[in-house]
Amino acid sequence: MKPSEIVNYDLRDYQINLIQDIYQQWKEGNTRVLAQLPTGAGKTICFAAIAREFACRSEKVIILAHREELVLQAADKLRKITEQDVGIIKAKYRPNYSLSVQVASVQSLVRRASVIEKVGLVIIDEAHHSTAKTYRQILERYPDAYQLGVTATPIRLDGVGFRDLFDELVCGLTIKELIKQKYLSRFRLYADPNPMSTKGVRMAQGDYSVKGLEKANNILHLSGQLIESYLEYAQGKRCLVFAININHSQMIAARYKEVGIPAFHLDGKTPDQERREAIEKFRKGEFLVLTNCQLFDEGLDIPGLEAVQIAKPTKSLTKWLQMVGRVLRPSEGKQCAVILDHTKNWAIHGLPNRERIWTLDGVEEKEKVQSSRKKNGEVVEEEILIAESETVLAEIDESIDEGQKIELNNSDETEKYWSKIYENLLYEQRANEYNKGWVYYRLKELNPPLFIWQAYGRLRGYHTKWATYRFQEQSSQSSPSSQPQLEFSPSELAKIFDIILSEFSPFTRVLMRSHTKLLTFNDDTAIIGARNSTILSLIRNKKAEIESVFKSVFNNEIKVHFTVEDSVLDE
Template sequence: MEFYDIEQGVCVTNTRLSGSANDYRKTLNHEGYDIGKLEGADLLDRYKELPRWPETDFEPREYQKIPISKLLQLYYDGEDHALLSLATGLGKTFVAGRFLSRILDGDPDLRILVLADQKPLIRQFEESLWAHLPKEVSTHLWYGSESPAYRAGIDIGTFQSLDNPDRFNQARAEEYDIVVVDEAHHAPADSYQRVLEKTEPDFLLGLTATPWREDDKSMEELFGPVRESLTIGVIEALRKGYLTDVDYRLYCDNIDWEHMHEVSNKDYTITDLNKNLFIEERDDEIIDEFQDVWRDSDTGRAIVYCASIDHAKRMAAAFRERGFGARPLHSGLKDRGAQRRLRSFRRGDLEILTAVNMLNEGVDIPEVDIIVFLRVTHSRRIFLQQLGRGLRLAEGKEKVTVMDLVADIRRIAEAIEIDTELEKGEEKEVLTRSFNLNFRDQQAQSFFREYLEDKAEISTYDDTEKVDFP
């Protein structure tokens, strides 16, 4: 009860509540809680009273209607695969849910398998699906020691849990009519292929916000070609106002200009160039800058991406010393602790999360209006995923402010490329500026815009690739 921070609850069982459980319920009520009970007969009566479909007021946005219709067309035309690629914040899970609801309306006995990379993703996917399912279609989680209680409805599991022939044999895998792969850019990996190769669905659907892999393995072999009607990238989404406006601030005050003269006219790997170019800033200087941005926050929610677990812990402590409600979020936390911090953050009880690769995928917190990148190395896919945590529209939110304390030249190139692509669109469309790129140091702006003008591809380089430096 204390973990969930609740005072009211209900004990639920599909049979009869045991004597000891009922006694404990009474004890809690005596202590001031309000705990009811629902037993098997009660549940059956409640089920009969329920309408077939959930009563929700969620209607597809205009840009979501086209991919929903296209997926239905492909499915009923007998196509066997498709890739839905929507930028983070555009509701790919919602689109998939609506697609499944239309199919299940006519055939509720279909067997569906949803696969994802991490346990938090399958939990969130399951909860998102409930608003789209008729009451006779059940959902079952499949991870760790938990597995579906019976074979019907929709199974939702992790690749890691199903990559086990004793738990997921060929006969079981062939039961599914539809297989949905969330964060489908992971699917070409060998371990995931072993699971997918067992399945023989009538329709395989991949969902992703970043339809490429940095190891160049093809997604088209699994999910077919990229279709324009199933694709909305971040540039198009920003240009058309599907996502919130972005105030992107590049903090390049930490460049060692004197040392630049020493390293000029040389070839450097990306890693070596970054080490030579950028001076590490002190934590207190970073928080001074953050406080200036925080004063203009609409929703009072910030994510700070850090370079390591120790870095995240140190920054959270530094923010707390300045009076902020801040906690680190990282893989070293137990699942319950991580989920509790996420819930506190969603409610607004916690203002800042200092994160290390924990909020890249599948976390939906539209209220975030400040994103901070602290000395993180660049990966194009991870950058767009992390940036996307702040791009969702939300009531009372005018924009997301991005503080990028640059530690990687590829990040500068990526930001300039987005800005340039959006400027091209503005020549054709009348709109307000959706992405404002601001260099806090004018010398840095002049230098990098000139240097990177014909080097847009540098944003995709790996750490060991060499670049010539002027």
């Protein structure tokens, strides 16, 4: 199967490459392919070009979408690229099932069991939603069809990937590369010095509870902060606001109107016609601020959008990237997009152009970087360097200037190992706004070497002798060999872990083989790395079982620690 005359569709080079990669996977027998491309880079154009190829061979194509805006936008672009009429399967729209290309609302198609047969290709728009039962019911109807999922963020809310749903993942250019080539807009992100609180807010379905967020924050005071930051950084620009609930969104719109800034609120209950009219007025600039609740995290295609305001804390990287991605589409006269973050999302997830490696198992960061807020509110990121320096460790400071690096003076693997642990503890402390004493108690649990205590002493401004005293106290309370010894190579650690895994129950064995690895092992200590916080919670609950297996295999008490990536957390 080969794409014919793709270049005639005015596709960009990276879009052509992505399409060719998709066809190559199908050719190799991987019929379920997931394609990743950042928001604003043209995912719809790519799958429309592929749909045209199937339609030209008289093969039926179904595009699945979960909201009306996505259904209509996909249908519009498909008509332009396929140069033929496109059917819409959705309540209140008259269907024409004879057409080769159909864009279907998932909720509508799942209730219409046999309206379309012999489908050649099923495309899943915003495929990170495809775990829902309704999607699976539809896909099971077409077992012989090729499947193509498209998304900017190929992970679930908890960070786990889609290996259970797709055979292969193909990725296009990154946000950083697309900005460099001017296919996405440059941006500046400004962080509120007094961000929304998440203290005491419980989790619900993998993210912060909406009721908890509303209770933890003074919405009236917050709406005033939003207006102040808009006037300072984005005055006169078209701005999309993300709110935590309908009441919050309505209040923000009302406060904007009170100060003479034209604003409008939309949510999922707004009548369709009113919603379409409001979006069109916003496109034309008839009002400057559009507030919403869970409506435009995805699907809003307004290249002229100049700013977004984030008043919605989230633990989800997917939600964060989808929200900020709304403003990155380039347009004439738009020199730099503005992102106004009134949450701690920037500290938790990083800037949108941070280099990330997407896999079917989840996402990894390409390089270790540090986010920091400058005195003017702008957020910048610097790579954490391991380099020769007279300074052992530098404090992570919110006032750090752009270009200043965190430098480590490390000459062997053990020092590098401990330096990474310390840097990640500082990052977690800042991201969660913990007291600096939290770092002290984490270090007490880990028994680090002297130079780490010296770095912490400088962080707190203690006397130079404090670190020596603390280290001597630690040494007297622990065994002589309290430092992890990096004496096994990664391949040797993998073999040791295989021996351990063979002793576990089937469920635990499958879970740990797929989502964990043994990072460090010596006579009395083992450190196991988890892929993300969800997996970490699961294996923490099995700590007793894991330590029992280690004792059984090695006939020795082994203390097991758990980590996420390279940062050691609580046991």
